[in-house]
Each structure stands twice: as C-alpha cells, then as structure tokens.
Amino acid sequence: MEITFLGTSSGVPTRSRNVSSVALRLPQRAEIWLFDCGEGTQHQLQKSGLKSSQIRRIFVTHMHGDHTFGLMGLIASCGLAGSGQPIDIYGPKGLKEYLFAAAKYSYMNFGSRLKIHTVESGLLYEDKEFSISCQLLKHRVPAHGYRVVEKDRSGMFNLEKAQALGIPPGPIYGKLKQGEVVTLEDGRKINGKDLCGQPEIGRKFVYCTDTVFCDGAVELAQDADVLIHEATFAHQDADMAFEKMHSTTTMAAQVALLAGVKQLIMTHFSPRYAPGNPIQLDDLKQEAKAIFPQTKLAYDFYTHEIPRRREEKNKKVKVAT
Amino acid sequence: MEITFLGTSSGVPTRSRNVSSVALRLPQRAEIWLFDCGEGTQHQLQKSGLKSSQIRRIFVTHMHGDHTFGLMGLIASCGLAGSGQPIDIYGPKGLKEYLFAAAKYSYMNFGSRLKIHTVESGLLYEDKEFSISCQLLKHRVPAHGYRVVEKDRSGMFNLEKAQALGIPPGPIYGKLKQGEVVTLEDGRKINGKDLCGQPEIGRKFVYCTDTVFCDGAVELAQDADVLIHEATFAHQDADMAFEKMHSTTTMAAQVALLAGVKQLIMTHFSPRYAPGNPIQLDDLKQEAKAIFPQTKLAYDFYTHEIPRRREEKNKKVKVAT
Numbered sequence: 216m217e218i219t220f221l222g223t224s225s226g227v228p229t230r231s232r233n234v235s236s237v238a239l240r241l242p243q244r245a246e247i248w249l250f251d252c253g254e255g256t257q258h259q260l261q262k263s264g265l266k267s268s269q270i271r272r273i274f275v276t277h278m279h280g281d282h283t284f285g286l287m288g289l290i291a292s293c294g295l296a297g298s299g300q301p302i303d304i305y306g307p308k309g310l311k312e313y314l315f316a317a318a319k320y321s322y323m324n325f326g327s328r329l330k331i332h333t334v335e336s337g338l339l340y341e342d343k344e345f346s347i348s349c350q351l352l353k354h355r356v357p358a359h360g361y362r363v364v365e366k367d368r369s370g371m372f373n374l375e376k377a378q379a380l381g382i383p384p385g386p387i388y389g390k391l392k393q394g395e396v397v398t399l400e401d402g403r404k405i406n407g408k409d410l411c412g413q414p415e416i417g418r419k420f421v422y423c424t425d426t427v428f429c430d431g432a433v434e435l436a437q438d439a440d441v442l443i444h445e446a447t448f449a450h451q452d453a454d455m456a457f458e459k460m461h462s463t464t465t466m467a468a469q470v471a472l473l474a475g476v477k478q479l480i481m482t483h484f485s486p487r488y489a490p491g492n493p494i495q496l497d498d499l500k501q502e503a504k505a506i507f508p509q510t511k512l513a514y515d516f517y518t519h520e521i522p523r524r525r526e527e528k529n530k531k532v533k534v535a536t
Numbered sequence: 537m538e539i540t541f542l543g544t545s546s547g548v549p550t551r552s553r554n555v556s557s558v559a560l561r562l563p564q565r566a567e568i569w570l571f572d573c574g575e576g577t578q579h580q581l582q583k584s585g586l587k588s589s590q591i592r593r594i595f596v597t598h599m600h601g602d603h604t605f606g607l608m609g610l611i612a613s614c615g616l617a618g619s620g621q622p623i624d625i626y627g628p629k630g631l632k633e634y635l636f637a638a639a640k641y642s643y644m645n646f647g648s649r650l651k652i653h654t655v656e657s658g659l660l661y662e663d664k665e666f667s668i669s670c671q672l673l674k675h676r677v678p679a680h681g682y683r684v685v686e687k688d689r690s691g692m693f694n695l696e697k698a699q700a701l702g703i704p705p706g707p708i709y710g711k712l713k714q715g716e717v718v719t720l721e722d723g724r725k726i727n728g729k730d731l732c733g734q735p736e737i738g739r740k741f742v743y744c745t746d747t748v749f750c751d752g753a754v755e756l757a758q759d760a761d762v763l764i765h766e767a768t769f770a771h772q773d774a775d776m777a778f779e780k781m782h783s784t785t786t787m788a789a790q791v792a793l794l795a796g797v798k799q800l801i802m803t804h805f806s807p808r809y810a811p812g813n814p815i816q817l818d819d820l821k822q823e824a825k826a827i828f829p830q831t832k833l834a835y836d837f838y839t840h841e842i843p844r845r846r847e848e849k850n851k852k853v854k855v856a857t
C-alpha cells in the first residue's frame with residue numbers, strides 16, 4: 216500500500232501545491248484508488264508516473280470544486296486513452312447528478328463502464344482482501360471520510376512440523392490452522408498457534424477531509440496505520456476554522472491521538488501559510504507534533520508506504536476455549 | 537495586443553502541452569480576454585505570470601471538455617482571490633446550463649458579477665476601441681470562431697502646422713482633422729491629411745478551433761494580423777481530420793492563404809505527433825509553410841505580440857470630394 220499526494224492545497228492551487236487528491240496504490244492488484252479529484256489531478260498523475268489506466272475506484276469526500284473539478288477531465292482522458300477500465304466512483308448526494316449534467320452538456324457518453332455510487336455512513340465495498348467504509352464528517356456541506364481496511368491474513372501453517380508431531384490426518388488440521396487448541400487421542404494438547412506463522416495484520420488507511428474536529432473522524436480513524444487529516448489552519452486561526460468548518464493542526468492531532476493511529480499526515484493547507492508569510496507550514500507541523508509526535512506534513516508527490524505488519528506481542532490472542 | 541498560448545494540445549494534456557486556452561492581453565486597458573478554458577488553465581495562468589484578476593471576458597468556442605473543463609475552477613479561484621472583477625463569458629448553447637448545473641452541485645454562487653452570453657454568428661460586443669464577432673465553424677458539435685477587431689485610430693492633428701499656415705479658427709479645423717480637403721477664404725486648398733499623422737490601422741485577431749476546413753473560417757479570418765487556427769492532424773491523416781471534423785496543417789494554411797492573413801499560428805495538435813513518433817510537429821510546420829510561409833507553431837507559454845501598424849502606402853485613401 217502506497218500513498219501518493221497529488222494535491223495538498225485547500226481551495227485554490229498554488230505554484231507548488233495543487234488542490235486535493237490522494238492516490239492509494241495497491242501493488243498486489245495493480246490498482247489505484249483515488250481519493251478526491253480536484254482540477255488538474257490528471258496532470259498530477261501524469262507527472263507522478265502513476266498510471267491513470269490503473270485507477271479502479273474514486274472516492275469523493277464532498278462536492279466542493281477543489282475536490283471534484285478534475286473528475287470530468289480524468290474520466291474523459293481515461294476514455295480517450297482507450298484503456299477503458301471500469302471505474303466505480305463513490306461520493307455524496309449530488310455527485311451523480313453533477314457528473315451526468317457535465318457529461319450531457321459536454322457531449323460525453325460514459326457508457327457502461329462508469330458506476331456512480333451515492334454513499335451513506337457505513338460499509339461501501341468489500342472483497343476478499345479489502346473493505347471500505349465511510350463516515351459523515353462535519354463540514355459546511357455533507358462530507359464523508361473514508362476508511363480502507365485490509366483484512367488480516369492468518370500465518371502460514373507449518374505442515375511438516377505437524378506431521379513430525381505425529382498428528383494423524385483428519386479435520387483436526389482445519390482446527391489447528393484456525394489457531395485452535397485441540398486434544399489428540401493420546402491426550403496431548405496441541406495449540407494450533409504454535410504451528411502457524413505469525414498472522415499478518417491488515418493495514419488501515421483513513422482519509423478525513425474536509426471537516427472541523429468531530430467524533431466521526433475519531434471513530435473512523437480508530438487504530439489506523441495512517442490517518443490523512445486536513446489541517447487547513449494554524450491553531451491561532453481557529454476562529455476561521457470553526458467559521459469555515461475546517462480543522463486546525465491541533466484538531467487534526469487530537470483526532471490522531473484519540474483514535475490511537477500510528478501516523479498522522481496533515482494536508483489541505485491554506486495558501487496563507489505559503490513561504491513568505493508570518494506563519495508557515497513548519498509552524499503548523501510543530502503545533503501538531505506537540506500533541507501527536509508522529510505527524511508529517513504532506514506535499515505534492517510525497518509518497519508514503521504503509522508497511523505490512525505482524526501481530527504485536529501484547530495483542531490479545533484468540534484461543535478456543 | 538499580446539497573445540499567450542496556455543494550452544496547445546488537442547483532447548488530452550501531455551507532459552508539455554495543456555489542453556486549449558489562449559490569453560489575449562490588452563495592455564492599454566489592463567484586461568485579458570481568454571479564448572477557451574480547458575482543465576488546468578488557471579494553473580497555466582499562474583505559471584505564465586498573467587494575472588487572472590485581469591480576465592474580463594472569456595470566449596468559449598464549443599462545449600467539448602478540453603475547451604471548457606477549466607472554467608469552473610477559474611471562476612471559483614477568481615472569486616476566492618477576492619478580486620471579484622465582473623466577467624462576461626460568451627459561448628454556444630448549453631454553456632450557461634452547464635455552468636449553472638456545475639455551480640449548483642458544487643454549492644457555488646456566481647453572484648451578479650458573472651454574465652453568460654449565448655452566441656450566434658455576428659457581432660457580439662463593441663466599445664470605442666474594439667468589436668468582437670463570431671462565426672459558426674464546422675465541427676461535430678456547434679463551434680464558433682472569434683474575431684477581435686481594434687478600431688482604426690486617425691492620426692494626430694498637427695495644430696502648430698495649421699496655425700503656421702494661417703488657417704483661421706472655426707469649424708474648418710473639425711473638417712481638416714477628419715482628413716477632408718477645404719478651401720480657405722483666400723482661395724488656398726488645404727488637404728487635412730497633410731496636417732494629420734498617419735492613421736493607425738486597428739489590429740485583427742482571429743481564433744478558429746475546432747473545425748475542419750470551412751468557408752466560415754476564411755470569411756472570419758479576412759485580413760487578420762494573426763489567425764490562430766487548429767491543426768490537429770498532419771496532412772497524411774486527413775481521413776481522421778474529416779472523420780473527427782478537425783483540420784490538417786494544409787487546411788489551416790489554406791484558410792490563412794485565402795483570407796490573406798499576415799501570420800498563421802497553428803495549435804491544438806494531436807498528441808500522436810509528440811517527440812518520438814514517426815511524424816512530428818516539425819513535419820506539420822513544413823507542410824503548412826509549403827502553402828503559407830508565414831506559419832508558426834504554438835507551444836505552451838509562447839507569447840506573440842501583434843504590433844500596431846500604420847496605414848499602408850497602397851491603401852486607398854479617403855478624400856472628401
């Protein structure tokens with residue numbers, strides 16, 4: 216799982232930061248899932264080296280233009296390039312109507328490969344490897360955060376070791392593979408976990424924007440490996456944050472802290488903190504780190520890999536009783 | 537009058553060419569008139585150093601997305617930047633509906649400063665200095681070319697010389713300033729033209745895209761100082777040009793020749809001629825130059841100044857009879 220930031224400015228593009236978009240690359244299935252798609256996202260994809268032909272799903276947080284105005288161009292270019300992959304787009308009420316209106320007046324025909332889903336808080340999608348859910352946040356217009364959860368993989372069963380222990384063939388193996396404790400006919404108790412490699416814990420990626428501090432974000436971000444949270448404003452501009460229903464650095468850090476995430480990456484910065492201004496992005500970083508040390512600031516084309524992880528020692532182990 | 541190309545690729549952006557947009561800067565009034573506005577035009581404006589706060593009019597040729605998908609972002613950014621200048625947008629049927637639909641679903645409010653005009657062939661706008669007309673071209677969907685005409689300015693009247701000739705004060709001066717021949721009471725005939733500097737001929741700028749070769753383009757481009765004409769395809773790809781109703785290089789050159797323009801600048805090139813392909817842009821240039829030598833190829837950020845010009849010697853002079 217690899218995250219690439221394609222736009223990290225709020226509202227308007229600046230010379231160095233485009234408006235919102237984040238690509239989540241899933242190398243194991245050669246797919247990209249895109250989160251938001253501000254104007255110029257297809258240009259940023261081109262510069263990043265990511266292949267837009269790999270885009271399989273697009274999740275839209277809310278309908279403000281700095282998160283959506285790149286959708287039509289991207290869809291058109293995916294079609295023109297002849298790649299013709301199916302694309303599922305998820306977003307709030309109005310997204311479907313917007314896309315169909317824009318297509319109509321632009322003489323575009325989506326065909327059948329584009330599916331548009333209107334989201335509500337809850338589970339959106341699930342397959343063998345992943346599930347995605349969303350949660351309503353708190354913005355001037357309906358905005359949803361998204362949570363991608365990779366399912367846990369059980370550790371590899373050591374068949375040789377089982378055979379060496381003289382465990383007779385049969386349904387016992389199934390139980391052992393599940394990590395259960397079984398009693399053999401000769402009275403020996405065998406713990407399946409001793410025969411399995413360490414399970415691999417699925418990764419959790421959470422994307423929260425645009426929102427002022429809210430419980431929904433904390434809930435959505437529980438135990439995430441990476442939480443991307445907007446931090447439009449510095450702490451001292453909290454008035455503006457409340458007025459415009461955006462977050463300050465300290466709100467983002469508090470969400471990370473309360474949700475017990477491993478890494479916070481802040482994004483969606485107001486252009487008012489660009490170099491040359493009294494408060495700058497490094498100040499924003501320090502403010503957040505004072506509350507949540509594992510904080511990074513996103514910048515355009517920053518790529519962050521979420522490593523696979525094994526079960527932790529202190530994690531409660533499931534044992535059959 | 538200064539032209540800056542902001543996008544010169546057809547259909548999709550490439551790494552070096554964005555989709556269509558051309559800025560016409562009118563330094564005498566600190567205004568920019570924009571022709572087409574593909575996705576990323578506001579980014580290109582930012583890079584070009586042109587001030588989007590100076591944009592006063594936007595002319596849209598047709599509703600294909602590579603000419604329009606940058607409109608909403610640009611309008612939003614002009615508003616957010618607080619510049620709040622009034623903007624008049626001209627374009628075909630459907631433009632108004634498109635913009636209002638996009639605004640509605642994006643929770644945007646244009647307010648009163650945005651005026652959207654639906655164009656039909658003929659005069660669109662006129663003031664003391666300029667007039668703008670448009671003409672239907674020949675594309676898969678309704679597309680209009682635009683012609684900007686600067687009005688002629690009469691030469692400066694030499695008052696000192698008139699007084700030295702002993703011309704008595706009175707309405708005679710008004711006639712002389714118009715370049716008329718007047719007879720003084722003492723019988724002398726004075727030609728007003730001899731007392732006026734050379735008139736300045738207004739400049740003519742014509743923008744034709746998207747279109748296959750058509751008489752409308754020839755008519756619109758009559759005597760233009762600069763004709764910008766699309767040349768999506770090389771001559772050998774004329775089949776595709778006819779099928780998609782785009783122009784080849786030779787069509788663009790023929791329009792320039794038949795219209796008697798001074799300078800042809802070709803744009804809207806298919807990405808198929810990018811470096812590394814069998815036919816390249818230099819080939820397209822040679823094809824056009826064989827027919828119309830005063831041909832240039834546009835590239836992103838290319839700036840072309842249209843100089844003021846004085847009346848030509850062989851031009852018919854208006855003399856009062």
Ligand SMILES: [Zn+2]
Nearest residue numbers: 277279354425
């Ligand atoms: Zn927003």
Ligand SMILES: [Zn+2]
Nearest residue numbers: 598600675746
């Ligand atoms: Zn077109």
